[in-house]
Amino acid sequence: MVRVLTLSGESNSCIIPATDSDIISVNLAGDTIVVLNSLTAVTDLLENNRSAIYSERPPFPMLNDLVGAHWNIGFMRYGPKWKEHRRVFMKQFQPSEVLLHRPKELEAARVLLRLLLDSPHKYERHMRHMSGMIMLSTAYGIDILPENDPYVEISEKALQAIVAATYRGSYLVDSLPILKYVPEFFPGAGFKKQAREWFSVVDAMPDVPYDFVKKARVSFRIHDQLPTTLTENLNSITAGRWHGSVVDRTVSALETLILAMTIYPEVQRKAQAAIDEVVGRDRLPDFGDNIPYIDAVVHEILRWRPVIPLAIPHAVMEDDIYKGYHIPAGSVVVGNAWAILHDETTYGPDTDQFIPERWLTVDGKINEEMPDSSPAFGFGRRICPGRDMAQWSVWISAASILSVFNITKSLDKKGMPIEPSGEYTSGMLCYPLPHECDIIPRSSAAEEMIRRAQLA
Ligand code: HEM
Secondary structure, three states: OOOEEEEEEOOOOOOOOOOOOOEEEEEEOOEEEEEEOOHHHHHHHHHOHHHHOOOEOOOOHHHHHHOOHHHOHHHOOOOHHHHHHHHHHHHHOOHHHHHHOHHHHHHHHHHHHHHHHHOHHHHHHHHHHHHHHHHHHHHHOOOOOOOOOHHHHHHHHHHHHHHHHOOOOOOHHHHOHHHHHOOOOOOOOHHHHHHHHHHHHHHHOOHHHHHHHHHHOOOOHHHHHOOOOOOHHHHHHHHHHHHHHHHHHHHHHHHHHHHHHHHOHHHHHHHHHHHHHHHOOOOOOOOOOOOHHHHHHHHHHHHHOOOOOOOOOEEOOOOEEEOOEEEOOOOEEEEOHHHHHOOHHHHOOOOOOOOHHHHEOOOOOEOOOOOOOHHHHOOHHHOOOOHHHHHHHHHHHHHHHHHHEEEEEOEOOOOOEOOOOOOEOOOOOOOEOOOOEEEEEOOHHHHHHHHHHHHO
8 A cells, every 4th residue: 555645835845744655745836746755656656667757857947947957967858868868878887888987996096095195184075086087087088187177176166056056946937937038137036147157167067178178189988989870069968967977976975985984983893804804904905806895885875875865856747646646747756765765674774874784694795685775876767877887986985995094083172082963965965064084094004005006
């Protein structure tokens, strides 16, 4: 039986209460928002044969029309243009292609270690640098600067604007798309000025590195791989989108790693013991190392604090009836990844705790019978096409960091440990709020190894 909770509100915002209902339907100012809280509801509607009508995106007039993020596949309307972009993306991320990116991912993980060694308190910036390095080198063939790289800066500015403009409901134009035509000086049209400022960076984001590559005649990997029928514009757009995804989402997952290791020292010790057993203490981990405990840590990062807790909203294209419940055409349909990944009937007890063991069998192997952490990557035809690459990026970073560093709570002036708040930013995409911690080499030999790896 599917439990449905129906709420209605007059205003543009509504707090969705904690509930054990499979579906919550909220009626807000005439818009129906359907929140799917269980794996069954998500599978039935977004993944099985109804996925053809549940793969639309709601319109994002502020983001797509005014801020200029129309090139962004993630927010594109369902249809031939999206299908073509998606096809190109899938081709780039099929397993054989993902393997080709590994040397760059390994190099980036080792650069990250050196940056953490030199300025550990800037760990967030270093993680952004690492993610930017992977994308720009694999997609465009560009090697970025160690600090203040112009391409990474453009991308960060654009991503901040995209994240802010994605808040459906913050801008009246999202509810009343006709408002996009009012002039900027019109009372209440402040959103147009904001959109104009963001437009300059967002619109430029995919093209700036692409133009550089064309001028410099550097080999352009993705370009080389694309079928000749695709336009040059599409190549640039697709590659640009890749950059965005890598930079913002994997950074959030890596920041969660640092937070979890600060709060759960015993997990950190077990992870280090598992790495030492397979890798030893005189080399750095590689993709070929089989360390199930690190696989479990990566699953737990994605499950414990999903980067996009409510996935990206889908929309339904036709009226539908699900187990007697009417879902009108045009409803916004949200797969509640947070609720699904915290469901104790699926993932075992204490789902608000960071417990990698929940993914393992008693003899320390990954439990293949357990559903994986894939709800963190969305659902159905819109599921994240970069999930394999993302998981391996987080894996090699986690294994590398834990092999050579201890992460501990910093001490205050009285010598007392500073407790991280554990809080996250709110919004479609969530990051842990910055917290103080010490990231210190496990030994002088570890430090030596980090410096040597950089020279190799
Ligand atoms: C930890 C890292 C990542 C997480 C948690 C994540 C999560 C997600 C989620 C939840 C969605 C929405 C799915 C839906 O609508 O149901 C998505 C879409 C997408 N992701 Fe990721 N992602 C990550 C990394 C990446 C990477 C590395 C790439 C590319 C290399 C990528 C490319 C995309 C694209 C292109 C879409 C849009 C798909 C579409 O609308 O058809 N993501 N991702």
